[in-house]
Amino acid sequence: MTCVNGDVDDDAELEGALRRAAELLDPVPAALVEVAVEAFRFRTVDAELAELTFDSMAGTAAVRGPAQARVLGFGGQAAGLDLEITAAGPSRRVIGQVTPPAHAVVEVRGHTPVSVTTDALGRFIVDRVPPGPLSLRCRVGDVVFTTEWVTV
Amino acid sequence: MTIPDAPDVRACRVDIDSTGALFQAAAKGDAAAWEALVGRLSPLVWSVVRSHRLIDADAHEVFQTTWFRLADNLTRIREPDKVGSWLASTARHECLKVIRGSRRVVPTSDVDVLSPEADDRSPEQAVLDAEEAAGQEAALRRVWQAYEQLSDNCRRLLRVLMASPPPSYAEIAAGLGIAIGSIGPTRGRCLGHLRRLLT
Numbered sequence: 631m632t633c634v635n636g637d638v639d640d641d642a643e644l645e646g647a648l649r650r651a652a653e654l655l656d657p658v659p660a661a662l663v664e665v666a667v668e669a670f671r672f673r674t675v676d677a678e679l680a681e682l683t684f685d686s687m688a689g690t691a692a693v694r695g696p697a698q699a700r701v702l703g704f705g706g707q708a709a710g711l712d713l714e715i716t717a718a719g720p721s722r723r724v725i726g727q728v729t730p731p732a733h734a735v736v737e738v739r740g741h742t743p744v745s746v747t748t749d750a751l752g753r754f755i756v757d758r759v760p761p762g763p764l765s766l767r768c769r770v771g772d773v774v775f776t777t778e779w780v781t782v
Numbered sequence: 783m784t785i786p787d788a789p790d791v792r793a794c795r796v797d798i799d800s801t802g803a804l805f806q807a808a809a810k811g812d813a814a815a816w817e818a819l820v821g822r823l824s825p826l827v828w829s830v831v832r833s834h835r836l837i838d839a840d841a842h843e844v845f846q847t848t849w850f851r852l853a854d855n856l857t858r859i860r861e862p863d864k865v866g867s868w869l870a871s872t873a874r875h876e877c878l879k880v881i882r883g884s885r886r887v888v889p890t891s892d893v894d895v896l897s898p899e900a901d902d903r904s905p906e907q908a909v910l911d912a913e914e915a916a917g918q919e920a921a922l923r924r925v926w927q928a929y930e931q932l933s934d935n936c937r938r939l940l941r942v943l944m945a946s947p948p949p950s951y952a953e954i955a956a957g958l959g960i961a962i963g964s965i966g967p968t969r970g971r972c973l974g975h976l977r978r979l980l981t
Binding site for chain 2: 666
């Protein structure tokens with residue numbers, strides 16, 4: 631380092647002042663810390679995790695106008711899920727299909743889980759999904775999997 | 783294990799071993815370890831989110847998504863010592879997606895000016911203490927206002943650097959998508975600008 635000690639000390643002191651300023655003026659909201667603590671109870675332990683394999687929002691070319699849908703793909707070992715998310719006023723509409731197409735029960739995870747039954751081709755619609763973190767739990771026959779969390 | 787109660791006087795980096803140990807305990811189902819992990823690393827996640835200057839609602843959602851993801855991945859993360867970098871990187875990617883989703887980004891944050899609170903019983907020492915505390919608070923507000931005047935690049939880096947306990951350079955690099963080697967020089971330059979704004 632080319633800094634003399636005085637500069638290094640001054641920098642550390644100024645960084646400390648910034649840290650205290652952030653603690654005073656822009657702290658982590660307490661309610662958010664509680665939500666993160668609670669996440670432990672809602673975590674998926676037994677179910678397989680279906681990872682995000684496609685997201686129309688990823689990549690530099692991604693553009694979404696107000697009326698355009700966001701398309702998401704999730705893949706697990708035995709089954710997966712394709713989703714189309716559109717904004718509907720303040721909430722979201724989720725249209726999906728289980729892959730390969732099969733009858734399934736799909737649950738929107740959260741404090742008050744919402745369950746829907748798909749048609750024979752694995753298709754479903756859930757309306758009035760609040761914006762924020764979204765994960766779905768799917769039961770297809772004996773297979774249960776949950777999707778990775780995304781912000782919608 | 784003791785956690786220092788005055789983080790501002792300790793210039794040390796996060797105790798990597800114990801963060802890894804907390805993570806491993808949480809992965810085995812220890813709810814108290816999870817809570818301690820959340821307490822320790824929430825400021826880092828929040829700082830990364832804030833450095834991307836999302837509007838409040840988006841910032842809150844990204845913060846939650848980041849922690850929900852970690853909870854679901856507790857048994858899948860291979861390097862417990864790097865859980866801070868994992869969180870920082872996850873938060874960053876979620877921020878970038880939200881920004882691409884054409885939601886609004888905050889131009890500047892405005893700091894409310896608190897009015898000093900009145901104290902009924904006022905022995906001399908209490909008055910002196912209150913004056914000193916008010917003076918310190920005013921000084922911190924001045925620092926914050928100067929910080930708000932810095933360039934986007936400087937604000938981005940310094941906001942992550944402000945996490946408490948101080949993040950490692952690996953965590954900062956993961957949260958900002960920059961090379962570790964660029965952090966030191968940028969930090970020095972930005973703190974220099976800040977100092978000039980304060981004098």
